[in-house]
Amino acid sequence: MIGFVVFGLVVGVIARLVVPGRQNLSLGMTLVLGLVGSVVGGVVANAIGTGDVFELNVIGSLVAIAAAVLLIIAGDRLGVLTRRSRR
Numbered sequence: 001m002i003g004f005v006v007f008g009l010v011v012g013v014i015a016r017l018v019v020p021g022r023q024n025l026s027l028g029m030t031l032v033l034g035l036v037g038s039v040v041g042g043v044v045a046n047a048i049g050t051g052d053v054f055e056l057n058v059i060g061s062l063v064a065i066a067a068a069v070l071l072i073i074a075g076d077r078l079g080v081l082t083r084r085s086r087r
Contacts, residue, residue, distance in 0.1 A: 037068030
């Protein structure tokens with residue numbers, strides 16, 4: 001479980017580095033997007049027969065990063081990932 005969380009954070013950070021520009025995301029939101037991307041990557045890897053949902057493999061990792069990148073882009077365009085300033 002701890003490995004899944006750490007990998008999700010790594011996926012989220014890599015996805016933020018891939019997306020051009022500055023994202024106004026908290027560390028928690030980066031973790032959540034990375035975890036969702038990791039689950040998507042695991043499901044895709046499982047569906048094509050290269051691994052299990054909870055198994056770390058290359059194809060699942062690449063799909064996880066791609067899914068997290070798409071989530072960041074979609075969330076940025078929709079305006080749902082921006083932090084609201086406290087006044």
